[in-house]
Amino acid sequence: MAPIRFGVIGSGWRAEFFVRVARLLPERFTCVGVVTRSAERGQQVEREWSVPTVRTAAALDRPDFVVVATPWPVTPEATAELVSRGVPVLAETPPAPDADGLRALWQQVGDSGLVQVAEHSPFMPAHAARIAAVEDGIIGTPTSVQISSTHLYHAVGLVRRLLRVGFDEVSVRAVTTTAPLLDPVARDGFTGAIEPRDAWNILATLDFGDGRSALYDFTDNQWHNPLRTNRIVVRGSHGEIVDDAVTRWVDERTVLTSTFNRRVSGLEQNLDGFDLEHISLDGRVRYRNEFHGARLADDDLAVAGLMAATAAWVRDEGPAPYPLADGCQDHLLGLAIEEAARTGEPVRTVVEPWGR
DSSP: OOOEEEEEEOOSHHHHHHHHHHHHOTTTEEEEEEEOSSHHHHHHHHHHHOOOEESSGGGSOSOSEEEEOOOTTTHHHHHHHHHHTTOOEEEOSSSSSSHHHHHHHHHHHGGGSOEEEOOOGGGSHHHHHHHHHHHTTTTSSEEEEEEESSOHHHHHHHHHHHHTOOSOOOEEEEEEEEEEEOOOEETTEEOOOOSOEEEEEEEEEEEEETTEEEEEEEETTTTTOTTSOOEEEEEETTEEEETTEEEEEEETTEEEEEEEEEEEESSTTOOSOSEEEEEEETTEEEEEOTTTTSOOOHHHHHHHHHHHHHHHHHTTSSOOSSBHHHHHHHHHHHHHHHHHHHHOSOEEOOOOGGGO
16 A cells, blocks of 8 residues: 655654654655745755655645644644645644633534544553553553653543543642752753752642542653653552553452563664564563564654554544544643642533533
């Protein structure tokens, strides 16, 4: 089958992830062009990313879908323009800046069925393996998630997927604290810092009702700071997952603990090149790298998986990968976390138009 053709609106840091995946997987994806506001930026992108650029979305060469990776205020406008022309959209997170923007965007394009959101967290290999295990019922009915790894809508999206919650009312409480923390690494690499600085932390609880809850714990720059490791706990009626360990009830006299295992090539005397092959649990593969050979980092694998799922959706060969309604709900709850942390007061969301 011919590679899926996609365009990108925007030329920032996140836009490059999609272009890079296409460059590394040319048999699967073709980037037909990147829309930049100026010819000068376009020349820079063409030189550095090796893709053509245009000034308007209409000038893209027959894309099967378009990734909107623009600043938050621009995303709804770009998304609505593409939908008006019948073009499927994969909009970067969040799809609109604030709650009113989400409602306005939904009113414009919600019924079109043409908009997906580029929430890639559930496509991360380790998370995909955990989701598969939870959906198999290994820990029974999932009841709570504790997550400390990524921020706001990304974390919420993963929580909602693991708990299988929809769009009901949610009660949110949060506190913000500040404490000294050394920050040795930022997005651009090692900082050279040798003294701690004040770093904020948000600790929030989300009550989804029916006994389902989440604990959100995020520290400033946690994406890059190696002094704050990733943690996730998924608790269920018959066991729990703690990072890579799974403890569960088997029968009236047996409780077992086992671990997710990553099969990676290219270590020591293995000459096949460094790459993730699969993640297994108890001898059963829970995640298989369908892009084996491209040697992608986990974040790139998540982007590639999202793009492949979008391609299948566009071709009517698979379900919608991440519908706009879910992206709106994720950001709504992320905004509620921020509001509760800022005010110190509980916040309760209501059922929004995309959840009705």
